[in-house]
Amino acid sequence: MIMDKLCKRAREISPVCVGLDTKIEYLPEFILEKPKSDAEKILEFNKRVIDALRDVCACFKVQIAYYEALGIEGMIAYSMTLKYIRQVGSIAIADIKRGDIAATGKMYAKGHFEGDFEADFVTVNGYMGIDSISPYFDYLKTGNKGIFILLKTSNKSSSDFQDIPIGKRPLYYHVAGKIDAWGKEYIQPCGYSSIGAVVGLTYPEEIACISEWMPNTFYLIPGYGAQGGTGEDLAQLFKDGICGVVNSSRAILTAHQKISEDETFVKHIRQAAIEMKEDICKWL
C-alpha cells in the first residue's frame, strides 16, 4: 500500500521530500572533473545525495524536465535515478505533470508506472478533466501506485486561471471537489487516498482551507525554501498530524556550494535537509 508507506515515512522519518531537479552547475568540482557525460555526472551526484538523505526524508521527487533537457542521455540518468531511489527502499515521485486524452493517458501511465521510467507516484495535470486522470486508475487499484493531481500550484501566475472566481469560490475549489470525489475509491488503511493533491506552500491560507474540504487527501507541497515557504506556514495544515510531504530542491541541492567541492559535499546537503526537517517539526 504505497500511500500507507509514504504516510508512515512522512511521520516516522520526516515530511521532507527532496527534489532532484539537478542542474549540472550544482555539482561539486570532483564530479565535474570526471571523464563522463553531463548526464552520467548528474546520476553520480543524485546517487550520492540519495545515499546521504534516505534516512532524513520521506521520499524523493524527480523533476523529469531537467532530464528531458539533456536528451537521451538525460533520460537514461532519469531512469537510473528512479531505479536507485526505489532500490534503497525510499519512494520515488516522478514530477511529470502529464495530462492528455484517455488513449494517450494510458500510454503515459504505462510509461511511468512500468518499465524504464517506473516510479511509485506521478504528478498529473487535470485541466483536460477525468479522461486525463482515469488512465491511472488500473494502477491505483493494485495499491502500489499513486498520483498527485495539480490543485493550487506554487508559482505566482497560478492565479491566472486557478484563482478565477466561479460563483463565490475560486476554480481550484472546484478542482478540489473533483479530486476528493475521485479519491474516495482509493483510500488506503492510513486514511488517505492514493490520489493526492499538489498545493504550493506559497499559499498557506489557501492550503489550510483546502485541507478542510479534503480530509482524505495527502498533499505534495512544493514551494518551501527557495520559493519562499517556511515551516511555520505548515503548522496549520499539520495541526492534526502530518498529512503531506514538503518538497525542497534548490536550497538542499546547492547547500554545499562555495563551501565544499570534494566528496564531503554531501555533509552540507544532509545538514540542509536536517535543518529543513527541524524547521517543520518544531511547529508540530
Next chain:
Amino acid sequence: MIMDKLCKRAREISPVCVGLDTKIEYLPEFILEKPKSDAEKILEFNKRVIDALRDVCACFKVQIAYYEALGIEGMIAYSMTLKYIRQVGSIAIADIKRGDIAATGKMYAKGHFEGDFEADFVTVNGYMGIDSISPYFDYLKTGNKGIFILLKTSNKSSSDFQDIPIGKRPLYYHVAGKIDAWGKEYIQPCGYSSIGAVVGLTYPEEIACISEWMPNTFYLIPGYGAQGGTGEDLAQLFKDGICGVVNSSRAILTAHQKISEDETFVKHIRQAAIEMKEDICKWL
C-alpha cells in the same frame, strides 16, 4: 519564420496534420517479423509513413506519450522520428502538453527546442498561467519555433473544467483571451502568431466562436476521424481561408490493416490521407 512555413504548407499542400501516435499493433507483418526492438520497428514504420505522406500533409504531430511508454528505446525512436520529419523538409509538432513553473519550463523548452528532441512546435498546457508559457518566448523570438497552447481539448471531459461558466462565458474563453494577448508579440508576416491554440474538432460551434475572438491565432485541431470530427465541421472555421491544421492519427495509421501486410501498406495510408484532404477541401 516557422508559422509562415506552416501556414503556407497548410494552404498549398493541405491542412492535414498526420499524428504519429504509433502503436506496435498498427505495424504490418513484414516489419513486425524483423529482428528489431519494438521501438526500432516503430521508427521504421514512421519513416515509411513520413516518406509516403510528406507531399500530402502540412506537418506531422508526434505524440510523445507513445514513445515514453516504451522507455529509453522509445525515446530514441521519438528523437529519430522528429529528426526525420525535419530532414525531409516537413514540420514536426511535438505533442508534449508540458506545463510547469518557470524554472522547470525553461528546461522543457530547452529539451524540446534543442538537442535530441528538437521539434518545430510544441504543445503546452497553460493551467499554471503565464509562468508555464513564458519560458518558450526566447525561442519564439528567433522566429523559428512555435507553441500551441491547450484551449478547448477534443476529449469528452474537457467540459469538467474548461467549460465551467465564469460570468457569462466558459473558462476556455478566458484562456482564449490570454492566448490572444500573449500572441500579439509574435505575429509573423502571414498574419498569424507563433503562439497558436489547440481546439478540438469535436466542438465545432465552440471553434467557430473562438476564432472570431482570436483573428491572429492559428489552430492545431485534433479530433478528426476516429474521434468523430468531419470536414463539414471545419467549413465555418475555414470560411475566410485555412487558419489551422487538422490532426488525424489512428484512422490514417491503421488504414492498411486487414488489407496489406507487406511493403505496399503505405499506399493505403496515403489513400486515407488523400481522402481526408479531399473531405476537408471540398468545403472550402
